[in-house]
Amino acid sequence: MRTVLAAAGASLALVAGALTGAAAAAADNETCRPDGLYRTPGVDVPYCLVYDEAGREKMGSDHPRRIIGYFTGWRDGKNGQPSYLAKDIPWSKITHINYAFAHVGSDNKISVGANGPDNPATGMEWPGVAGAELDPALPYKGHFNLLNKYKKVNPHAKTLISVGGWAETGGYLEGNGRVASGGFYTMTVNANGSVNQAGIDTFADSAVKFVRDYGFNGVDIDYEYPTSMKDAGNPLDWTVANARRANLMKGYAALMKTLREKLDRASAADGKYYMLTVATPASGYLLRGMETFQVAQYLDYVDIMSYDLHGAWNEFVGPNAALYDDGKDAELAKWGVYTTSQYGGIGYLNTDWAYHYFRGAMPAGRINIGVPYYTRGWKNVNGGTNGLWGTSNGSNCPIGLTTCGDGARGVDNLWHDEENGKEVGAGSNPMWHAKNLEKGITGSYGAAYGLDPANDPEDRMTGTYTRYYDSTMAAPWLWNSAKKVFLSTEDEQSIGVKANYVKDKGLGGVMIWELAGDYRWTGSEYFMGDTLTTLAYDTLKTAAPYGATMAKVNIPAEKLNVTVEATGFPVGDSNYPINPKLKITNNSQTTIPGGAEFQWDYATSAPNNAKDQSGFGLQVISSGHTGSNVGGLKGDFHRVSVKIPTWQSLAPGASVTLDYVYYLPAPGPANFTLTFGGKTYGLAFENARGGTSPSPSASPSASPSASPSASPSASPSGGACTAPAWASGTVYTGGQQVSHKGHKWQAKWWTQNEEPGTTGDWGVWTDLGAC
16 A cells, blocks of 8 residues: 555364364354465354354445445644544445554554654544544544544444555654664564564564554554565665565565464454455566465455556556556556567456456455555656557656656645655545546645645646546546646546446455545535445445355365475566476375376466476366456466376375466465365365365374265164255254264254265264164
8 A cells, every 4th residue: 555645273173073062162153264264273263253154244234345445544634634534434335444554663563653642543632623522431532532433333344453554564654754664574574584473473462452452353464565576665665675575475474374363362362353454466566476375365355456556656657547458558568468478468457457366365255456546647748549558757756766757746746745855746636636637626725735836837727637538447547638647547437347347246345545535526626525435335235245255166075184385486586487386295194196186276367378397297277268358357267287197196294396387476276176096175275164174183094085984973873863854055054963864964064065974074064873
């Protein structure tokens, strides 16, 4: 999120299958766990407080999809600029508020700065402002007080504390300057490249305390960015970040696992479920250095920062947040993305590509696309069509950049940052100001933002701002031909298309950066409002439930304890093509014979030309998409098949490694099946809902190909079959009993379409004996 201007020991019920009261409670909570979400060992996590029995988040009857708004702490009105306070949030229209930002302090603890009357988060007051009266029952003031005050009367809404952001990933703002503490980079990774588990534990413990102290529903990590790509993120952080690039994802994964486990333990102790989410990049370049996005398993959902895809950090003039590729992106064209055959003609700077990337790691409903309520823009644009795909070369570049675009300034840059007291040109404006530019209205707020049209020509509104719209990309913009200014915008047309995209594809929802940029018509000018948020709400409130299942292929209920891990990623610009080693480890008690077939899916964010370089004969056996992605990718997954060499078996504890190659970023692999001995299994490490979750300590006599045997608790004598007959398609929850093939069975947890007698001793059905 750029503050730049807008800028195996799972649930007790699964492992033991015990029918004690404690295990029964765990089974009830397991019923509600989202598909693919990591289970903290030994903890009965109260998922059902937040999720329903299909693993979908409960957000109120008129919120089947999420509308997540970032609320920033700095629009407090104390600097003479208009305020945006908790009272201004359209509470009935949103489902989640992310407060931006907390940071990682020099002590590795979460912080919003020192307490005091000038701290907008915890100490500030707004006397005389209607709706900003504080709740006297709370021991803190500021935004946190007001957020909890309004949440009391809007109980459907959840609040999360967002940590990091563009300016505070590698340090934090204090007073009039920035403390270069290292932030996420040093908290997660030591100077020698090892994981800083002590720093991570300190941060995670403080985060748990923070959400308890201030009434938040969870933690949102905005770490920009744990990628191995050189010179990524804020240039002020490059010195410390570049030295750790090879291990940033390792540290990121350790951080997320630790946070998930500590939040889960706090959830169980408090009887209140605490969420863990992240803001993620959308750029294929940044994601190329984030390995397989192995943190997905720890997250309730991801918020894709599907904006800042083009901006004045370089010369390529294009949309801030295009929904689709149009095959003409000048930046991608320069680097041969459309003409290099191995890329498959797939453009990767658009929202649809980013969604399909994350779909390779999690269900659609755990993915939210980002929409910007701010602009990006350039001046002195050359070429292009009404500026689109033109170029703009600047000389006054921000710190760290030796080349850049000529970012729009003055009246075309209302929400600007400053460096060393000077304006950073970026063409960043709230959408209400952009609407005024479009209509030729000089806003009454100009002086509050430092505009001085009498003395500075760049602060004057000159020329005409004509709106254009590209229907292929669902991208609007303003073009001022007199000034050669291009401003990439959003409005009702583009937000409507994006909201329907979310609705139709079963996504979780939308994330907004930031709420204060939305607009309304006051009668004389556009100003802060909720027009776009209301449009998203009205579109999504009648949507069907979101997609809550990871796999589209049939994954058998019986699962083996076999893991597949991608390792050995080359770093940064050396990682093309993307060629990790896939390490397959047999943790079960059964030997996997040579010739056994593994199949898996990978996301259509990469073309269908994956291969192995180990002689195993990996083949792509089905493709969700072929050809370019102009107008969108068609399907979610490609599926591959590879067989263990006939001369090589995998004994319990043994591993085999293959060299895996693909050509654009994709997470996973995912949705594994393993077939041998005439039977197909799933793999337990993927944390799928329901089914068998074998333990490495299972009896040595257990064999996945053995016939199902009765549970040790089965009654030796029969009885009358009084329980209702099992029916395919019916949903059963923990404790429910059925009759099937002359036996009585009891479900351990939520199940559907899993036939009693086929799931094994460790599966969902316990055999209670003949009847």
